[in-house]
Amino acid sequence: MAENTDWLLFEIRDRYFALKAQFVREILWFLPLTPTTLGSKGIFATFPLRGEIIPVFDLFFSWGAEPSPYKSSYQLLLLDSGMALPITNVLEVISWEDPKKEIHPDSTGAWEERVWKNKVVSLLHPHMFLPLEQRENGDLSIAEEGDSIQLVDTKRKNWDEFFLPGEENSKLNWHNLCYSIMSESEHKEVNARKDSYTALATVIETGGMEPISIVKVSEESYGISLDAVLEFSDPSHLTPLxxxxxxxxxxMNLRGEVLPVLGLDQILGNQTDRPYGFGKVVIIKEDSQQFGILVDELVDVVYKKEEDRRPPPLGTRDLEGMIQSSYKHGDGFINLLNISTILKRTKQELH
Structure with missing residues (x-):
């Protein structure tokens, strides 16, 4: 019987793909890219991250497709193989059975196709994100250590040890037509992110940062400590009570476990009608309990210095202790929700 695995679903150019979540190290917002002529087919640029030079691999470049301009709103999937993959956006994490085929992906790297919300999703094999020479020479094996699974190359080479004669112009052309063509304002935005990631790396190494997921409901933004967030899901699985x-x-049924889902809008005392399936569900773990919170939109994930945490500013709406604290964010403040108080209040309502 095939086992179930978590898959990360994402979109590129109006097409849908999935990778085993365990092969994704991190999800980054789009950053400045420097062109390179090194690396195997598909690699065309690099960016620095926490002391590493990360090669950027574009699926469509590797397939010989026409270039399409990137946007500053795009994201980068940082993979365990050490490469980063430009994507339009992350959709959700879903539990699927492992493919029944042998691990012999075709030349496109597509392992199998599945249907998700009436859309065809191509399951990508992690083999795809190794240098072509290593794939063809069969230097890939998979090692299991506890609950983690990692790709191991028996003849491991660094990405920059590969050079494809005659591919220099196509790599530079792809960078020019996909990245350099972005507007001045978009370049300014991604450069600001670079400075933010650089500063963040220094602070994280010394500790003292709190990761916060910013969500929006009824045009107001709130923060949820990412330490309490397990994952994000789609509300189309929601069953009214x-x-x-x-x-x-x-x-909602999440991989065999039935979870209650609370409405953040209702918790905050609003009464806004929304169509079925609208928004996103944030899956929370508080103590030993798991539940969902329905929000209108996932806005961003930010890191704030714990020393900058403040009481909610004067004039903040009294929500009976459901606002835990506040951080300066942009030109204003982001109020952090008190998950314990929200859960306690819900239990009181139910009884």
Missing amino acids: PGVTNLLVGC
Whole structure:
């Protein structure tokens, strides 16, 4: 019987793909890219990150497709192989059975196709993100250590040890037509992110940073400590529960476990009608309990210095202790939700 695995679903150029989540090291916002003529087919640029030079691999470049301009809103998947993959956006994490085929991906790297919300999703094999020479020479093996699975190359080479004669112009051309063509304002935005990531790396090494997921509901933004967040999911799986408190908007089945889902809008005392399936569900773990919180939008993930945490500013709406603290964010403040208080209040309503 095939085992279930978590897959990260994402979009590139209106096409849908998935990778085993365990092969994704980090999700980054788009950063400045420097062109390179080194590396195997598909690699065309690099960027520095925490003392490493990360090669950037574009799926469509490796397939010989026409260039398409990037946007500053794009993201980069940093993979365990050490490469970064430019994508339009991350969609969600879903549990699927492992493919039944032998591990022999075709030349496109597509392992198998699945259907998700009436859309075809190509499952990508991690083999795809190794240098072509290593794939062809069969230097790949998979090692299991506890719950983690990693790619191991029996004849490992660094990405920059590969050079494809005659590919220099195509690599530079891809960089020019996909990255350099971005507008001045978009270049300014990604350069600001570079400075932010550089400063962040220094502070993280010494500790003292709190990761916060910023969510939006009824045009207001709030923060949820990422330490309490397990994952994000789609509300189309939500089943309404009539006859209970309006704080509980329904329940959902997440990999065999039924979770209650609370409406952040209702918790905050708003009464806005929304169409079914609208928004995103933030899966929370508080103590030993798991539940979901329905929000309108996932805005960003930011890191704030714990020493900059402040009481909510004067004039903040009294929400009976559901605002834990506040951080300066942009030209204003972001209020951090008190998950413990929210859960306690919901339990009181239910009883």
